[in-house]
Amino acid sequence: MKLRHLALTAALAGLAPLSTTVALAQESTDVSFILNWIAGGDHAPYYYALQEGWFKDAGLNLTIEQGKGSALAVQRTAIGNNNIGLADLAVVLVAKGEGSDLVAVMNVYANSPQGFYWLKSSGISGPKDFPGKKIGNPPADAARTMWPAFASAVDIPEDSVQWINVQANAKLSALKSKSVDLTTSFYNIHHIFQQELGDDMGYLAWKDVAINPYGNSIIVNAKFMEENKEAVQKFVQVTQRAFAHCVENPDPCVAALVAANTGLKQDNELQNWALVTDLMSDEHSRTVGLGHFDDGRMKSDYEMVEKFFEIKQPFDVTTAYTNEFIDTSIKMPK
DSSP: OHHHHHHHHHHHHHHHHHHHHHHHHHHOEEEEEEOSSSOOGGGHHHHHHHHTTHHHHTTEEEEEEOOSOHHHHHHHHHTTSSSEEEEEHHHHHHHHHTTOOEEEEEESOSSOOEEEEEEGGGTOOSGGGOTTOEEEEOTTOHHHHHHHHHHHHTTOOTTSSEEEEOOGGGHHHHHHTTSSSEEEEEGGGHHHHHHHHGGGEEEEEGGGGTOOOOOEEEEEEHHHHHHOHHHHHHHHHHHHHHHHHHHHOHHHHHHHHHHHSTTOOHHHHHHHHHHHHHHHOOHHHHHTOTTOOOHHHHHHHHHHHHHHSOOSSOOOGGGSBOOTTOOTTOOOOO
């Protein structure tokens, strides 16, 4: 009997590690994350955290999907094709008013990255010269959705320009070939426009005409969030940690991005990332928490969207975002 007892004890002891492994495997959560655009320097922290196993260590089986505009990221996240997305917040608020059940859980761009580019040789010197001109952008580009607010801010008619469909990676070439008169782009690739256009580059940041809503933000499918709060919290806090780390250690972070995406070059994406850090930094992100939403700014952003866009179903803006997953001990480095 004693021998049988010892044999059973040994057998159970031998099974213990396997049972523990199975339990840990069951605790992992699959997370599908769609970017706003094709991968670039601004996405380096996600790839670095993925390479270093930070998401895996947090129990997340993360897959990253390339994007084709904020509108697509919002759409796919809202219907559940992706659990989490990255999108311009103004586009998110518009979609929320159309019934999309989304919640923003972290802002990445504390400042709007939007800017207009043109050739000075075209005779354009500023917004007053935009009427009658062709603007090249992808159909799902956030700038198209936000255009009415910009037009009002600079006092030109909303319908005074012609939008031309141009792929995201063809904006600059379309401008150089003069098939369009203007294009918009995020500030994080400002250096590429400077290199290609030189002294002929005309530029205006949207924030300089008082259009400065939160930019890219991490959004979550509301149903997924309710069913997987712990996973969402882990995703947000790993992402916060990765962004803070990459501000102070850019080279390995960008190297991880380049390793995971063919065609990218280290030097170019390092310049991209350096500009991203400017977009991430404001007093709130430096003192309250990296990615933390300011309630007053969110109220103002909603009022802007309500004024310039058709809100089919008005809503309380506090239902569109939450700071509950933010680790306020992680701040934007000064």
